[in-house]
Amino acid sequence: MTEQESSSVLQPKGFRDSIGTMEQSGSRKWIFPKKPKGKFTNYRTYVSWVLLAILFVVPFVKVNNGNPLFLFNVLNREFFIFGFPFYLQDFYLIAIGMVTSIVFIVLFTVVFGRIFCGWICPQTIFLEMVFRKIEYLIDGDRNKQIRLSKQKWDAEKIKKRTLKWTIFFIISFVISNMFLAYIIGIDALERLIVSGPIKHYDTFIALLIFTVLFFFVFAWFREQACTLVCPYGRLQGVLIDQKTINVAYDFVRGEGENGRSKWRNGEDRESLGKGDCIDCNQCVVVCPTGIDIRDGSQLECVNCTACIDACDEVMEKVGLPKGLIRYASEDEIKKKEKFKFTGRMYAYTAVLLLLMGLLISLLFMRSDVDAKILRQPGSNYIEQDGVISNQYQYTLINKTNKPTVLHFRMVKPSDAQVKIIGSEDKITLKPRETKQGTLVISIVSDEVNQTKEKIEIAVFDENEKMIDTFDSTFAGPLRLSF
Numbered sequence: 317m318t319e320q321e322s323s324s325v326l327q328p329k330g331f332r333d334s335i336g337t338m339e340q341s342g343s344r345k346w347i348f349p350k351k352p353k354g355k356f357t358n359y360r361t362y363v364s365w366v367l368l369a370i371l372f373v374v375p376f377v378k379v380n381n382g383n384p385l386f387l388f389n390v391l392n393r394e395f396f397i398f399g400f401p402f403y404l405q406d407f408y409l410i411a412i413g414m415v416t417s418i419v420f421i422v423l424f425t426v427v428f429g430r431i432f433c434g435w436i437c438p439q440t441i442f443l444e445m446v447f448r449k450i451e452y453l454i455d456g457d458r459n460k461q462i463r464l465s466k467q468k469w470d471a472e473k474i475k476k477r478t479l480k481w482t483i484f485f486i487i488s489f490v491i492s493n494m495f496l497a498y499i500i501g502i503d504a505l506e507r508l509i510v511s512g513p514i515k516h517y518d519t520f521i522a523l524l525i526f527t528v529l530f531f532f533v534f535a536w537f538r539e540q541a542c543t544l545v546c547p548y549g550r551l552q553g554v555l556i557d558q559k560t561i562n563v564a565y566d567f568v569r570g571e572g573e574n575g576r577s578k579w580r581n582g583e584d585r586e587s588l589g590k591g592d593c594i595d596c597n598q599c600v601v602v603c604p605t606g607i608d609i610r611d612g613s614q615l616e617c618v619n620c621t622a623c624i625d626a627c628d629e630v631m632e633k634v635g636l637p638k639g640l641i642r643y644a645s646e647d648e649i650k651k652k653e654k655f656k657f658t659g660r661m662y663a664y665t666a667v668l669l670l671l672m673g674l675l676i677s678l679l680f681m682r683s684d685v686d687a688k689i690l691r692q693p694g695s696n697y698i699e700q701d702g703v704i705s706n707q708y709q710y711t712l713i714n715k716t717n718k719p720t721v722l723h724f725r726m727v728k729p730s731d732a733q734v735k736i737i738g739s740e741d742k743i744t745l746k747p748r749e750t751k752q753g754t755l756v757i758s759i760v761s762d763e764v765n766q767t768k769e770k771i772e773i774a775v776f777d778e779n780e781k782m783i784d785t786f787d788s789t790f791a792g793p794l795r796l797s798f
C-alpha cells in the first residue's frame with residue numbers, strides 16, 4: 317500500500333472535523349466505554365493503587381524535625397518541598413524547578429507521547445480507576461449503562477443514581493479534604509475536623525465548593541477535562557512527531573493491501589490482501605474519549621491503553637498476532653525502524669541536564685538564614701555630638717527548625733557602630749520565624765567625607781559564621797572646601 321493510499325484509508329470519515337464527544341448539533345455525546353480488561357489495564361491498576369496511596373499518605377509524612385514532606389500553603393506563603401521550607405525569597409528556586417519540570421515533561425512527551433496522561437495524571441487515575449470502577453459496579457458494563465440511561469426514572473434508576481451520586485459526592489469530599497491537607501497541613505486539618513464545621517464555616521464552605529467541583533468533573537464533565545480544557549493535550553501537535561512512541565494502530569498490518577474487513581471463518585485473508593483489522597469496533601467501544609484509534613494520533617487520545625487490551629483480546633480469539641494496537645512510533649510502523657534518539661531529543665536532554673545541575677547547585681548553596689538590609693526609604697542623616705547616624709531596615713528569616721541568634725557587624729568602615737532599635741545587640745529568631753526592624757549605623761563625623769559614603773554590613777550567627785554581607789550607602793552632610 318502506498319503512503320497516499322494508507323492515509324486515505326486512515327482518514328475516511330472526516331474525523332478531524334468534529335470531536336468524538338459532541339453531536340453535530342453541538343450537544344454532548346455521552347460516552348459509555350466498555351469496561352477494559354487485559355494486561356495493560358492490570359498494570360495501570362497497580363500503578364494507580366501506588367500513586368493513590370502516595371497521594372493520600374504524603375500529607376501525614378513528616379521529615380526533617382517534623383516538617384511536612386510537601387506543603388503548599390499559598391495563603392500563608394509557606395511552602396515545604398521534600399521537608400525543606402521555602403519562602404517567597406526562594407521563589408526563584410521554585411520558578412527554576414517549574415521550568416525544569418516543564419522541560420522534563422516536554423522531553424518525556426517527545427519520546428513517550430502522552431504516557432503521563434494514561435498512567436500518572438490524577439484526572440485519569442481518579443476518573444478511570446476510582447469513579448468509573450464504582451460506576452461499573454453499580455450500573456454495570458456499557459450495554460447496561462446505555463439501557464439505564466434510556467430508561468425512565470423508575471425505582472431501579474432512582475436507586476442506582478442516588479447510590480452512585482452519593483458515593484461520588486463522598487469521594488469528592490474526601491479528595492477535597494486531601495487537597496486541603498496539602499495546603500494547610502494535616503495537623504491544621506485535624507484541628508478543623510475536631511472543632512467542627514460550624515466554628516470554621518468559611519473553610520467548610522470552601523471545602524463544599526471544591527467537593528461540588530470534583531463531583532461535577534468526575535460525575536459529568538469527565539473526558540471533556542482532557543479534550544476541551546487540559547492545555548497539555550493541545551501541546552501534542554507540536555511535541556510529538558513520527559519518532560514519538562504512542563498508543564498507535566499498526567495501519568500497515570491492519571489495513572493490508574485492500575483495507576480492513578470483517579472476520580470470516582476459514583477465509584485466507586492474506587491472499588485476499590485483507591489487513592489484520594477485523595473491523596470489530598472493540599477498540600472504539602472501550603475508548604473513554606470516544607475516538608477511533610485507527611484514524612491515527614488524535615488530541616483526544618489519553619493513552620489509557622484500553623484499546624490495546626481490547627484489540628489484543630480480539631487478536632487472540634481469531635488467532636492473529638497481538639499488538640495490532642500497541643506502543644509504537646509512526647516510523648516503527650511505517651518503516652520498521654527501531655526507536656532511536658533524535659537531535660531534538662538530545663537538545664531537550666542537554667537543556668534538562670543544565671537546568672537540573674543549576675537547581676541542585678542552588679539548593680546546596682541556599683542558606684538556612686535569609687537576611688536583607690536596606691536603607692530606610694526617605695530618611696536623612698542625623699548629626700549629634702560629632703557622630704552621624706543613618707537608619708536602615710532589616711529582614712531576617714530563620715528557615716530552619718531550630719532557634720538561631722544573629723547579630724550585625726560593620727565591615728566597612730570597621731569602627732562604625734551598629735545599634736538595633738528596641739532590641740539587644742543580638743536578635744533571637746524562633747524556628748521558621750521572620751523578623752523585621754530598624755538598625756541605626758553611626759560613624760564619627762570626621763570620617764564622613766562624602767554625601768554618600770559606601771558602607772558594608774555583615775550578618776553573623778551565634779557561631780560567628782558570616783551569613784551574608786550587604787553593600788549600602790551612608791548619607792552625610794555636604795562639606796565644601798575652599
Ligand code: SF4
Pocket residue numbers: 563599602603604605606607608609616617618619620621622623624
Ligand atoms: S484511543 Fe485507545 S489509548 Fe487513546 S484514549 Fe482511546 S482507548 Fe485510550
Ligand code: SF4
Pocket residue numbers: 565570592593594595596597598599600610626627628630640641
Ligand atoms: S479491536 Fe483491533 S481488530 Fe477490532 S477494530 Fe479495533 S483494531 Fe480492528
